[in-house]
Amino acid sequence: MLGYIVRRLGAGIVLALLVTFITFALLSTSFHDVALTILGPGATPKITADLIAARGWDRPLIVQYGDWLFHAVRGDFGESVYTSLPVAPSVMQRLAVTLSIIVPALLLTVVISTFLGVWSASRGGVIDRISQGISLIGYVVPGLLLAIGLVVLLAVQLKWLPATGYTPFAENPGAWLRSITIPVIVLTVGGVANLAAQVRGRMIDELRRDYVRTLRTRGIPTSTIVIRHALRNAAGPALTVLSLEFIQMLGGALIIENVFALPGYGSFAFNASLQGDIPVIMGIAAFGVLLVTVVNLLTDLANGWLNPKARVH
């Protein structure tokens, strides 16, 4: 088991290095434009060249990346070109906002999808049609439209919830809950559409397997077979889908944050990109890939726990 964890962790580190390096390499092609953006329209070539030299952007790519990495592994991601604020704390602060809508949405997605998927796979009929209908709606309606639709309905028309804005949990838990409700609903609908269909399909496959029949012939109650045996075997593949779902939500949250004016990761990334704030962009990429690595590792661990064969390789 330990070897398995180490191998998965190693794969995660390789991913993190590659993504940050590729991002850095791609960004390096725009250093000149970034310098012009920083200096404004009146910059002479001399001043521009000076700035590039001062930032070290004229050094070989690999040296620059090595330099960034050397500091990054000690937690020093540099400072914003514009605000001179250290990158790491501001990224984490923004990430917290984004995670506060993604994590509840993910939990809800798991609970609802498992319930719908298992129920519709083992009972069929009306329940099955309802859950497939929900999946279809989630697929057919883009998240952006759903978000705006819910704002118009729940915030503008019914005035039940605030249309935009974010209240930190520490400030007022009730207001926090109200401010994240619509974003969480939007992300959950999209997540359930995908995951419930996966759980359903997997469960249908599992329930048709031979071992299910053999367990039945031993007099084991159906509910035990469905939950303890079929669901456990269906959970592994569904979990992989869930980790991809998380990655997708991380992307989807960027658009949602904009609709609801949440001061999250997405708007932060957007502004940094617009301004060409290289240290901030690199910090965002690094934290993003770390988050993905952690989630993938957790998925692999859960898979190893669920599926004894996965532990071997």
Next chain:
Amino acid sequence: MTTPSTELLVTMAARATARPATWRRILRDPQAIVTLALLAVIFALGLLTPLLTSHGPNAADLSVVNAPLGTPGYLLGADETGRDIWTRMLHSINTAAISAIIGAGVALVVGITAGLIGGYFGTVTRATTEWLFNLIMTFPGILLLIILMPVTGGDYRFTMLVFGVLLSPGIYRIVRNLVLGVKNELYVDAARVSGLGNLRILSRHVLVVIRGPIIIAGAFLAGSAIAVQSGLAFLGVGSTQIPSFGSMISSGFRNLYVVPTQFLWPSLMLGVITASLVLLGNALRDILEGSRPKPAKVGNGQRALAAPGAPASDADTLLQITDLAIAYPRPAGGLIEVVRGVNLSIGKGEVLGLVGESGSGKSQTAFASLGVLPDEAVIARGSIRFEGRELVGLTDAQMRPLRGAGIAYIPQEPMSNLDPSYRVGAQLVTGVRSALSIGHAEARRRVLALLKRVGIADPQRTFDSYPHQISGGMAQRVLIAGAVASRPKLLIADEPTTALDVTVQAEILDLLRDLQRELDMSVLLVTHNFGVVADLCDRIAVMQHGVIVESGTAEQVFADPQHEYTRMLLDSILDESSLRTDPPVSIGAERSAR
């Protein structure tokens, strides 16, 4: 090499004739027709933009700011800077179409190319492509697109190009799996033998097979490319000069409190386009790939069409099957009977061999006695009595107390009948506890003792093993232990030795004979093999095409077979020396073969 070549020609011919039929099927499907028509109309509107508009997409006229619906020259009104909404809608359609073409196009080209390479060539190439695409898959695409804004300049075409690459892993997986499946099929072998080069094999044969799934995926890809492009434009990524649904929705959203209908038009159009693409994809999938498996109602009990009559049964009979008929729904509608009026009886302590070839209905008869027929199956008529009690029509809950303790089951394929996620011991203990209502420690002691009894050298170790850690022969011993652990009165063994090595077969048969005597069980031994029957059985029933064609004591049937089919089966013992060489047929295949 003439035989495979003929096969090749037949395959090609079949595919060639299948093609127009597919198109006809698509054109007959209402969902496909409606969505296709909607998309055609919408994109035609986009192409006709110059003819249908009198303003430029960015021409702002301050005199018509927020003009209402139906203002002369401004059919859908004007937006916050006085731009014609109708004109911008039509231009947005074109932006969406270009996004879809670039996004889906790049994803398809990259995914298909890599999929063909990864699927067709050696394991090293595959491992490399695999790793690369896993990498692409694990990064949030939209975040990457935003981060790369300084590089792409936010040009939506460039953005869609990158997005296409990010979408490609899905296509890669589909193509790779299809290619792997096709690669070893006969007709590619035949093509290789007949001297076709790799490239020609790939393009000719493999592309034909992957065409369907690719068309389906294309519809979904186009939908997500359009949705993502709109999302990014909504955020403000890219030039403000490009009219798109995203920027229109964004402007309408800003104006939500002033003119609430402004965001409605682009939203509606975007919704219709993406919904049509997704629904079209679904319709194509249903048409090209056939219906997907339906849920099975687990635990409802077997369905019976008619209430069974009450035939007399004498006290010595343990299981009495009378005029049993089992039917399955035909794809075209109606029912087809696979077991047609079977009569069987097993006395106490008796061993009955039910002999017949695959698909003769013997396994179905066995499943019906256990109450575990597949969900689609219907008991059309007849009666199954166990110790005088009618089993037909019982619910699953009423049936459950009988299972394990009354009737037990040994399956054919040992490996697939163990749950891969649980240790061997744990799954046996659960069964014993359910059947006998005893405590965990007692059940555990009993299972360990039985594992030893069925000839497992190190019971504790097997008890703690996962199914993939033990051999097929050992797994079959485990399943036998699981079946007899609750001391059943009747043991149903469905081809218990078919999947095993010939040396192990004999040991398992010995074990079954010993256990039968020790526990004084009745046994229903289902097999295709007269050799197995000769070893164990008191009486024999021969089954063909769902009917019992002959039955009698073992001596009678062996000495003086009456039915032609029985004679044929008897003769084949000598030929195949009790070893079956073809792989065991699964229940699904067995049914469809009928």
